[in-house]
Amino acid sequence: MKQSSEQAADFGPPPSLVQEAIALAQAGDYTAAEARMVEVLTARPDDLLAWITLAGIRGRAGDVKGEFGAIEEALAVDPYYVPGLLLKGNWYEGQGNVTLAASMYRYALRVTPDEPYWPEQLKAELTHAKRYVGNHAAGLSRHLGDRLASLRAELDGGDAERWDEAISIRAGLTEPYLSNSNQLYIPRLPAIPFFEREQFPFLAEFERHTDAIRDELVHALAEREDGFAPYIAYRPGEPVNQWAHLNHSSDWNAFHLYKGGKPVEENLASCPRTRALIESQPLCTLSGLCPNVFFSALKPHTRIPPHHGESNARVIGHLPLIVPPDCGIRVGFETREWQPGRALVFDDTLEHEAWNDSDELRVVMIFDLWNPLLSERDRRLASALAEGTRGFGGS
Numbered sequence: 001m002k003q004s005s006e007q008a009a010d011f012g013p014p015p016s017l018v019q020e021a022i023a024l025a026q027a028g029d030y031t032a033a034e035a036r037m038v039e040v041l042t043a044r045p046d047d048l049l050a051w052i053t054l055a056g057i058r059g060r061a062g063d064v065k066g067e068f069g070a071i072e073e074a075l076a077v078d079p080y081y082v083p084g085l086l087l088k089g090n091w092y093e094g095q096g097n098v099t100l101a102a103s104m105y106r107y108a109l110r111v112t113p114d115e116p117y118w119p120e121q122l123k124a125e126l127t128h129a130k131r132y133v134g135n136h137a138a139g140l141s142r143h144l145g146d147r148l149a150s151l152r153a154e155l156d157g158g159d160a161e162r163w164d165e166a167i168s169i170r171a172g173l174t175e176p177y178l179s180n181s182n183q184l185y186i187p188r189l190p191a192i193p194f195f196e197r198e199q200f201p202f203l204a205e206f207e208r209h210t211d212a213i214r215d216e217l218v219h220a221l222a223e224r225e226d227g228f229a230p231y232i233a234y235r236p237g238e239p240v241n242q243w244a245h246l247n248h249s250s251d252w253n254a255f256h257l258y259k260g261g262k263p264v265e266e267n268l269a270s271c272p273r274t275r276a277l278i279e280s281q282p283l284c285t286l287s288g289l290c291p292n293v294f295f296s297a298l299k300p301h302t303r304i305p306p307h308h309g310e311s312n313a314r315v316i317g318h319l320p321l322i323v324p325p326d327c328g329i330r331v332g333f334e335t336r337e338w339q340p341g342r343a344l345v346f347d348d349t350l351e352h353e354a355w356n357d358s359d360e361l362r363v364v365m366i367f368d369l370w371n372p373l374l375s376e377r378d379r380r381l382a383s384a385l386a387e388g389t390r391g392f393g394g395s
Contacts, residue, residue, distance in 0.1 A: 018053060030061035046077050048084065055087060067091065080111050086125045093132070102136035105129035106172065133172070141171035158196060165333040177332030179349040183289065184311035184386055189373055193331040195315060195345040199372040202281050203343040206319050206365075209277050210341040213365060214321045216271040217295050220255055227267050228253040228297060242305040251302040255295040260288055274365075284314040284368040287387040291368040295321070298356040298363075309348030312371060313382040316348045319365040324358035338364060345369060 021036035037054040044050060055070035068091055074084040089104035108129055112118065118126050144167045145152075152160055168174045179191045197203060206213075220227060231254040232246040240247045256264045257271060257278065268275045283291040289310055298304070309316065318329075320338035328337045332350040346352065356362040370379055 018050065021053065021057065025057045025060055030057055030063075033057045034061070048074050048077055048081050051077070052083055052087060059091075064091075064095075082108055082112050082122060083125075085111070086122070086129060089129060089132075090125075098136060102133050102172075106133045109133065137172040141167055141173055144171060158194070161193075161334050168333065174333060177350045179312050179347065180308040180351070181312050181349045182308060182310045184286065184313055184382065184389070185349075186311075186313050186371070186374070186378070186382060189312050189371060191312075191332070191350055192347055193334040193350055194336065195347075195372065197343070197345075200317070200343075200345055200369065203317070203345070205281065206277065206317075206343055207341055209273065210319065210321065212273045213271075213277070213319065216274050217255075217321055217363060217365075220267070220270045220295070224255075224267070224270055227270070228255045228295075230254075231294075231296065242307065246302075246304070251299045252304060253297045253299075255297070256292070257295075258283075258291045258293040260292065261285065261290055278367065281367075282370065284370045286311060286313060286383060288390045289386055290314050293365070293367045296364050296366050297361060298327075298354065299361060300356060300359045303355040304353055306351045306353045308351060311382075311386075312347060312349040313374060313379075313386075314368045315345050315371050317343055317345050317367045317369050319343045319367070321365060322361060322363040324356070324360035324362060326357035327355065327362045329354040338362075347371070 017036050017040050021033045021040070024030075024033035024036065034054065034057055037050060037057060040050045041047060041054065051070050051074035055067045055074070058066040058070060068088075071084055071088050071091060074081055075088065078084070085104055085108035089101050089108060092101035092104055106129075109126065112122075112126060115126075115130075145164075148163060148167065152163055155163065165174070169176055177191065177193070179185070179189070228250075230246070230248050230250055231252045232240075232243045232249065234240050234243065234247050246252050255267060257268050257274065258264065278293055283293070285291060318338065320340050320342065323338045323340050328335055329346075329352065330336075331346045331348070331352040336344060338344070374382065
């Protein structure tokens with residue numbers, strides 16, 4: 001039975017034409033090899049592999065312009081064709097165009113599955129692309145750092161870190177860290193990793209009582225160790241996500257003084273001086289959410305994975321009490337090491353993580369404060385929003 005021309009095009013020429021073209025190219029007869037591939041593509045103009053094969057033949061023949069044209073034809077058929085994107089990046093790299101090569105490699109990596117799922121036949125090319133993109137980003141970051149160095153020297157710590165992050169984002173080393181509230185989100189608040197101490201003048205009162213608070217903590221550890229419980233405690237059947245290794249684990253324990261806005265009377269009774277101090281300070285109050293006040297105990301060689309907090313209406317205060325070396329916290333782009341008796345405040349709706357890489361216990365007191373960028377009226381509105389949410393549908 002005779003086939004229509006459309007049916008013939010669907011089936012295309014026999015694979016032997018492609019194999020013959022490759023054999024001719026390997027023998028150095030690039031003109032004949034190209035002719036065979038043109039015949040293939042006349043029958044199957046959307047054959048991606050054929051376009052890439054033609055590009056390879058032209059590249060071996062030294063036809064740089066023709067090679068690029070064949071790559072472009074493949075990407076015109078499918079702009080997300082990863083082998084074509086990688087080959088285009090490689091073409092730019094061969095021409096010494098570092099920026100366009102990195103851009104094309106970056107795009108190829110963006111449309112490729114995560115590294116554990118890379119196709120075996122593309123692993124070497126994707127590994128090269130990843131390395132090339134990383135080297136380009138590091139080089140651009142150094143270049144921009146040098147260009148901005150004199151201006152950066154005029155800035156204080158917070159502003160300097162802001163522009164360090166701008167350089168990192170522009171170079172492609174990091175993505176912007178955005179506020180992500182698990183519950184109550186207040187729009188149009190800037191995402192500030194660590195706040196200036198001057199915005200919380202009452203922190204000095206916490207710091208002055210560091211020794212007294214630490215003494216009550218040590219007493220609680222000695223007398224009421226049962227008061228400490230795993231901070232992460234999902235019920236059976238709940239998705240634990242990144243918390244699997246800490247779920248119901250004593251590696252990260254908490255001794256709660258206030259939890260979800262409610263006092264834990266038995267624990268507060270063990271810490272009367274700490275309680276008096278807490279109740280004299282302007283803690284954040286959101287129905288069902290805040291305040292939370294607790295001693296956070298992180299065992300040696302334990303890491304708290306990256307995560308986001310509940311609301312950007314609040315910010316988190318830390319009063320470091322027991323801090324061995326090799327402990328730290330990252331909030332967004334910025335990293336800090338705790339200093340005993342010196343409080344710090346951060347926005348926990350930015351991705352953050354913490355670690356204790358030492359051989360000793362690390363303990364900080366954690367407490368909820370109002371975001372200092374909210375007015376008194378904003379705070380009342382946030383409280384009403386939280387309370388109204390809790391009162392809806394029996395929640």
